[in-house]
Amino acid sequence: MNNAFLKDSFLKEVDATKQVEFIAYLQRLLVEGDFVATYKFALLHALADICIEKTHYTRPNAGSNISHETDGVITIDEIVEKFIELYWQHSLPFSATDAEPFLLLQNSGKQSALINNLSAFRSQGIRNLSQLKAHSGWSKLCSETRKTLKEGPLWRLQLLAGNAECFYYPHDKSKKYIQLNPSIAFCFRRFHDLVVSLARSHWTLKVCDFASNQNVIGGQGNLSDFLFGCDRKAITKARPLLLQIQHGNCFYCQQPLKEQGEVDHFIPWARYPSDLGHNFVLAHSKCNNAKRDHLAAEKHKERWFEQNIIKHEKIITSELNNYFVCESPRSEAIATWAYQLAAQNSSPLWLKGKVFKALLV
Incomplete structure (x- = not known):
């Protein structure tokens, strides 16, 4: 991608x-x-x-x-x-x-x-x-x-x-x-x-x-x-699997999760309000709160694509299909649209903390 x-x-x-x-x-x-x-x-x-x-x-x-x-x-x-x-x-x-x-x-x-x-x-x-x-x-x-x-x-x-x-x-x-x-x-x-x-x-x-x-x-x-609204109680069902495929690390900072971690909509709910199994990642509450409703930087996008759409697409579908709609092409299409719109609007992308980067086209 x-x-x-x-x-x-x-x-x-x-x-x-x-x-x-x-x-x-x-x-x-x-x-x-x-x-x-x-x-x-x-x-x-x-x-x-x-x-x-x-x-x-x-x-x-x-x-x-x-x-x-x-x-x-x-x-x-x-x-x-x-x-x-x-x-x-x-x-x-x-x-x-x-x-x-x-x-x-x-x-x-x-x-x-x-x-x-x-x-x-x-x-x-x-x-x-x-x-x-x-x-x-x-x-x-x-x-x-x-x-x-x-x-x-x-x-x-x-x-x-x-x-x-x-x-x-x-x-x-x-x-x-x-x-x-x-x-x-x-x-x-x-x-x-x-x-x-x-x-x-x-x-x-x-x-x-x-x-x-x-x-x-x-x-x-x-x-x-x-x-x-988003069912916050339901999305916690994704936490165990995400913890497993992320090897116990926060998706964004890649540091060990010494806390329970928060399930985050990679393409933010505010931008596309839908719970889709392949759109979830697990993050520190600090990272999640810093990202908020922003699109993540390109290096995060590439990691999300590799993790959720390529490497672990099948296990996400099999494990989360009983709770959410799990159609990876759908999540990929939404991500494509979101980043294209960001490029058209010259929207900055969240990298970490209070740091943002321009989207390279």
Whole structure:
């Protein structure tokens, strides 16, 4: 994983006017769109994530099983899987201090089918996404979610004042994929943080707006953390394995861990909020607190790539797959995007303590 990836077309320059138009359309969508449920916010979130997690998309030629690489093609099944991931946390009952645990509504009517389905899987003892994907009911869940997606947000997201303003992608219901318009994939990558933060904040507000939820939520200030936060207790599951593959040393300073150590998101949670097994490293609390939400220096990046993506990719997958999503290509794609964005923004990288270094391109 060398600096050649920084010159990839993944973040090629796009006309500034198009970028402004992208932000303006996003603002219009959130203000002028008709949001009777949270599905459209999830779709925005999903599109932004998928544009980062996959650097290329494949589409078969007509009458052929051969696929070729093309940018901006996202299959409906990819969106379906991302939808299920995004709503998985929401299928837990919300518990306030003075109320019974309650499965929060995600629309203005009865509970959404997806939340009910995910809650049913939890009642069968399914505890994480890896177990869910291995369950015999996974295919049926995807099929039902696909139907919900196609009947709802996929073709309604871009309806403004009753008119389809297809800025992101054309409405072609005959295809099993959507084709993002030129420059849209770039803009989703470039403004991922903006899209996701706005989608999540509006999503949280919408959940709060539903009358049936209000008695449970009350004045609780932790709803956003419940819906989208990092499970700090869960990530400690990665500590024993990381201690083993790092030979008892802190990932960053390479000195012996004379303390328990802290599991750190190598690509910071603040930059890409997702718990992925191959993104974890173990560090001294002092090193972790100094790094905070910064990207680590290139020597740390190279060590992370060697440790988690090359040398120990299989053991991380086998040992942590019961707790987290463990897909090394996905973690690698996110890291590629994060460092490309840092290069474009001339962001300094954290080396140690209070020392930062420029990113060499």
